[in-house]
Amino acid sequence: MTEFKGKLRLGVNIDHVATVRNARGGAYPDPVRAAKIAEEAGADGITAHLREDRRHIMDADIDALMEQLSVPLNFEMAATEEMQKIALRHKPHAVCIVPEKREERTTEGGLEVAREENKLAHYIAPLRDAGCRVSIFIAADKRQIEAAHRIGAEVIELHTGAYCDYHAEGRFDERDKELAALTEMAAFADSLGLEVHAGHGLTYDTVTPIAALPQVMELNIGHFLIGESIFRGLAPAITEMRRVMDAARA
Ligand SMILES: CC(=O)[C@@H](O)[C@H](O)COP(=O)(O)O
Numbered sequence: 079m080t081e082f083k084g085k086l087r088l089g090v091n092i093d094h095v096a097t098v099r100n101a102r103g104g105a106y107p108d109p110v111r112a113a114k115i116a117e118e119a120g121a122d123g124i125t126a127h128l129r130e131d132r133r134h135i136m137d138a139d140i141d142a143l144m145e146q147l148s149v150p151l152n153f154e155m156a157a158t159e160e161m162q163k164i165a166l167r168h169k170p171h172a173v174c175i176v177p178e179k180r181e182e183r184t185t186e187g188g189l190e191v192a193r194e195e196n197k198l199a200h201y202i203a204p205l206r207d208a209g210c211r212v213s214i215f216i217a218a219d220k221r222q223i224e225a226a227h228r229i230g231a232e233v234i235e236l237h238t239g240a241y242c243d244y245h246a247e248g249r250f251d252e253r254d255k256e257l258a259a260l261t262e263m264a265a266f267a268d269s270l271g272l273e274v275h276a277g278h279g280l281t282y283d284t285v286t287p288i289a290a291l292p293q294v295m296e297l298n299i300g301h302f303l304i305g306e307s308i309f310r311g312l313a314p315a316i317t318e319m320r321r322v323m324d325a326a327r328a
């Protein structure tokens with residue numbers, strides 16, 4: 079029987095509620111309202127990515143989430159001075175450091191940790207001292223995971239974007255290779271004492287093999303759920319994701 083590390087948590091990413099809001103400016107749809115519905119539907123946490131260009135989540139959303147959430151906030155941000163100040167002001171439960179390129183459509187690949195080891199070690203130290211769990215959004219790459227461990231991160235979040243893209247494109251051999259890498263690296267990170275999370279691009283069709291990885295403790299899922307909520311409502315979309323995740327671990 080598979081020994082799972084613990085109950086698999088679902089973090090609901092509400093960024094793309096803000097994407098729709100920002101398409102017109104104004105106040106709706108409100109990502110904080112979405113976060114509260116997600117909480118009621120059983121989300122174990124809320125994830126929000128304050129991008130440097132504020133293309134979706136804005137500063138006021140983070141203020142409101144910090145005030146109004148009853149579940150932990152996983153605050154995704156680039157490793158910049160500005161973001162460090164914001165994180166230190168709010169002290170969210172978790173800070174996930176992600177790579178950002180201004181022109182990208184979405185987060186491409188994982189953070190380059192190995193080449194920036196010293197800089198990142200100094201960067202995350204005050205966040206850890208402030209009580210935030212520091213997580214690194216990372217590719218399934220042993221060298222990067224070892225570096226994340228050395229800089230003192232407590233958590234890694236494996237980037238599942240390539241695995242999901244290959245699935246969507248019907249490139250099943252490449253998908254399976256990526257899944258094998260994610261499987262091996264989840265076990266490797268766990269052996270170093272890192273807590274393992276995963277996310278990006280996950281859907282009902284792709285979540286099962288990732289949820290079944292015994293070391294994975296948390297999945298962060300957003301874009302698909304917000305899209306699916308157009309058709310079935312946010313709470314039912316989340317409930318269904320929870321059901322599929324739980325079935326993967328039964
Ligand atoms: C880092 C990450 O995976 C999430 O923040 C998600 O990608 C939503 O943000 P973007 O779509 O702006 O990348």
Ligand SMILES: NCC(=O)COP(=O)(O)O
Pocket residue numbers: 091125215235276277278279280298299300301302
């Ligand atoms: N860190 C991944 C995340 O928060 C959600 O990514 P996505 O489901 O919006 O692609």
